[in-house]
Amino acid sequence: MARKSLVDEVADELLDRIVAGEFPPGSGVPGELELSARHEVSRMTVREAMKTLVARRILRVERGRGTFVNPLNQWSSLEAVLRAASEGQEDAAVAVQLIELRRMLETGAAELAASRITAEELTEMDGQLAQMRAAHEENDVDRFVAADLAFHDLILHASGNVFVAVLFEPLTRILASRRAQTSKVVQIQINAIAEHANIMDAMRSHDTERARLAMDRHMEQTLNDLLAYVLEP
Amino acid sequence: MARKSLVDEVADELLDRIVAGEFPPGSGVPGELELSARHEVSRMTVREAMKTLVARRILRVERGRGTFVNPLNQWSSLEAVLRAASEGQEDAAVAVQLIELRRMLETGAAELAASRITAEELTEMDGQLAQMRAAHEENDVDRFVAADLAFHDLILHASGNVFVAVLFEPLTRILASRRAQTSKVVQIQINAIAEHANIMDAMRSHDTERARLAMDRHMEQTLNDLLAYVLEP
DNA sequence: GACATGCAAGATGTCTGACATCTTACATTC
DNA sequence: GAATGTAAGATGTCAGACATCTTGCATGTC
Numbered sequence: 001m002a003r004k005s006l007v008d009e010v011a012d013e014l015l016d017r018i019v020a021g022e023f024p025p026g027s028g029v030p031g032e033l034e035l036s037a038r039h040e041v042s043r044m045t046v047r048e049a050m051k052t053l054v055a056r057r058i059l060r061v062e063r064g065r066g067t068f069v070n071p072l073n074q075w076s077s078l079e080a081v082l083r084a085a086s087e088g089q090e091d092a093a094v095a096v097q098l099i100e101l102r103r104m105l106e107t108g109a110a111e112l113a114a115s116r117i118t119a120e121e122l123t124e125m126d127g128q129l130a131q132m133r134a135a136h137e138e139n140d141v142d143r144f145v146a147a148d149l150a151f152h153d154l155i156l157h158a159s160g161n162v163f164v165a166v167l168f169e170p171l172t173r174i175l176a177s178r179r180a181q182t183s184k185v186v187q188i189q190i191n192a193i194a195e196h197a198n199i200m201d202a203m204r205s206h207d208t209e210r211a212r213l214a215m216d217r218h219m220e221q222t223l224n225d226l227l228a229y230v231l232e233p
Numbered sequence: 234m235a236r237k238s239l240v241d242e243v244a245d246e247l248l249d250r251i252v253a254g255e256f257p258p259g260s261g262v263p264g265e266l267e268l269s270a271r272h273e274v275s276r277m278t279v280r281e282a283m284k285t286l287v288a289r290r291i292l293r294v295e296r297g298r299g300t301f302v303n304p305l306n307q308w309s310s311l312e313a314v315l316r317a318a319s320e321g322q323e324d325a326a327v328a329v330q331l332i333e334l335r336r337m338l339e340t341g342a343a344e345l346a347a348s349r350i351t352a353e354e355l356t357e358m359d360g361q362l363a364q365m366r367a368a369h370e371e372n373d374v375d376r377f378v379a380a381d382l383a384f385h386d387l388i389l390h391a392s393g394n395v396f397v398a399v400l401f402e403p404l405t406r407i408l409a410s411r412r413a414q415t416s417k418v419v420q421i422q423i424n425a426i427a428e429h430a431n432i433m434d435a436m437r438s439h440d441t442e443r444a445r446l447a448m449d450r451h452m453e454q455t456l457n458d459l460l461a462y463v464l465e466p
Numbered sequence: 467g468a469c470a471t472g473c474a475a476g477a478t479g480t481c482t483g484a485c486a487t488c489t490t491a492c493a494t495t496c
Numbered sequence: 497g498a499a500t501g502t503a504a505g506a507t508g509t510c511a512g513a514c515a516t517c518t519t520g521c522a523t524g525t526c
Contacts, residue, residue: 005479007284031506042481044277047507048284051240055285056309063507064489073402076310077289081399089395097394104341104397112333157306163334165306166314167400238508264477275510280479296478297518 006041010049013039018058018069019084025071029059056080079170092231095178098171099226103219105168106152107212110199113158114211117203121158125151125203129196136189144189145179151196155203155215185229191221239274243282246272251291251302252317258304262292289313311403325464328411329456335408336452338401339385340445343432346391347444350436354391358384358436362429369422377422378412384429388436388448418462428454 004012014029023029030038035046050067053059056077061067075081086094131147149172156165182188195218202214237245247262256262265283269276283300286292289310294300308314319327364380382405389398415421428451435447 007479033506044482045480048281048479051281051284052288055244055288061507062489063487064505066506072399076312076403078309078311078400078403081402082396085395085399097396100341100345100392100394101396101400104337107341108333108337159333161330161333162305162314162318163311163330164337166308166311167334169306170309240508266477277511278509281508294478295518297476297516299477299518 006039006045007048007052010035010039010041010046011052014049015053015058015080019080019087021087023069025069028066028068031066077170078167079173082170082174095226095231096223098174098178099219099223101171102175102222103216105164105171106155106219107215109156109159109161109164109168110202110215111208111212112161112164113155114203114206114208116160117155117158117206121154122200122203125154125200128154129193129200132189132193132196136186136193141180141183145176145183148179148183148192148196149176155199182226182230185225188225188229191225192218195221239272239278240281240285243268243272243274243279244285247282248286248291248313248316252313252320254320256302258302261299261301264299311407315407328459328464331404331407331411332452332456332459334404335455336449338397338404339388339452340448342389342392342394342397343435343448344441344445345394345397346388347436347439347441349393350388350391350439354387355433355436358387358433361387362426362433365422365426365429369419369426374413374416378409378416381412381416381425381429382409388432415459415463418458421458421462424454424458425451 014035017023018029032043032046032050035049036043039046050059050061054061054067056075057070058075058077058080059067060070072081072084075084128147128151132144132151135141135144135147153172156168159165183192195214199211199214199218202211205211247268250256251262263271265276265279268279268282272279283292283294287294287300289308290303291308291310291313292300293303305314305317308317315327318330361380361384365377365384368374368377368380386405389401392398416425428447432444432447432451435444438444
């Protein structure tokens with residue numbers, strides 16, 4: 001695993017400061033020379049870091065004037081947008097809203113996938129469900145989470161809609177850490193396995209409405225589990 | 234209007250070549266020295282251009298080995314994905330996928346909005362519907378499109394889920410131009426007005442399932458209109 | 467022949483020092 | 497007050513250099 005480059009260090013720190021509100025939308029950020037001095041790197045390295053933020057439309061450069069933060073609605077990196085939107089909100093509200101969002105995308109994806117999924121994909125989903133069961137028996141949370149995420153990822157790809165996969169991808173990273181936390185609760189694992197089995201049945205039936213309802217039920221269960229075992233005790 | 238920078242020229246040309254299929258996902262692209270010679274710019278300029286594509290996860294860099302094109306579903310810029318997905322594929326498939334995506338997000342948002350929408354927001358929606366009617370009478374397509382988009386935007390924000398609204402923003406830019414094209418067809422305008430009125434009624438009733446179904450019907454109508462009036466004649 | 471080691475070539479990562487161009491504020495002149 | 501010029505600040509680009517990683521090939525050893 002390669003060490004993080006200097007360019008990424010500069011870019012990430014600047015984005016952290018933007019998301020934290022140090023440079024609100026419309027305000028200027030420190031110039032190249034200032035950041036060069038701050039990080040003790042060459043100006044070229046700072047320029048490259050800036051370019052990564054400009055490419056995501058988080059920043060805009062005005063030659064001779066400086067570099068400015070764009071309004072959130074212009075950012076084109078979904079991951080950055082989600083980070084910024086989470087900032088300053090209570091973690092409970094964030095968790096609930098993320099499940100609402102998942103519900104929209106994943107019930108829709110399940111509906112599409114039910115009519116488009118291949119036999120190979122169904123076999124793979126079965127494999128991941130078996131992984132979840134085995135991980136549950138061995139109390140291996142990491143393995144459980146990986147299988148859980150893979151199961152959902154298969155449905156997203158089986159939807160055959162590339163935009164769905166792209167839109168969901170930034171969520172995956174956010175969800176992985178949260179999933180690790182919730183999956184430590186044994187009852188949540190048991191519920192997830194049952195819901196996935198239900199979804200499996202629906203997929204095999206190729207009934208789009210049944211698949212949508214099965215995923216919807218899973219999201220409802222997920223929200224209930226979150227409230228019962230994580231947020232409210 | 235500032236002249237396009239050299240960095241943008243290099244980056245845009247490379248992206249054009251990727252989208253055109255000259256460098257398919259998984260393949261390597263020309264190295265820094267080669268692009269520097271090709272464009273007669275310094276290697277640093279090429280590096281900055283590359284960084285803009287890396288930041289959008291179109292490219293990944295492997296030090297000592299080269300720079301490679303990522304699979305489409307890893308790209309983080311919806312606009313770039315749309316361009317690549319449109320290439321070599323019929324525009325019909327892309328348009329259908331975009332409506333599928335809208336269907337997921339907007340039926341979900343309508344469901345949430347029905348229970349959360351304020352009287353002020355309902356009044357505003359009414360205003361936009363009236364704008365659509367007036368624009369239809371006056372055959373003012375731009376005004377019609379603006380009111381149409383504003384109506385939908387209100388629902389997204391009334392959902393009270395901050396992630397939905399921000400996640401949908403990049404789509405809005407893509408949809409605006411497509412909406413302008415479809416709204417030139419008078420019958421499509423008539424249908425949209427009827428569907429929006431139906432959604433209005435559902436929102437006023439605060440019945441979440443009714444709202445979801447109303448929006449679903451609108452998306453179905455939108456898909457049918459696209460097929461009947463734009464794609465198939 | 468199989469394996470280990472070293473070296474060169476190719477590729478990216480970063481730096482220094484320099485000059486070009488644009489923007490803005492201030493001073494000077496009419 | 498308006499117009500002009502200048503200096504300072506900020507970004508845009510360049511050339512040349514060295515560092516570090518990867519890979520393939522040649523050579524040596526067992």
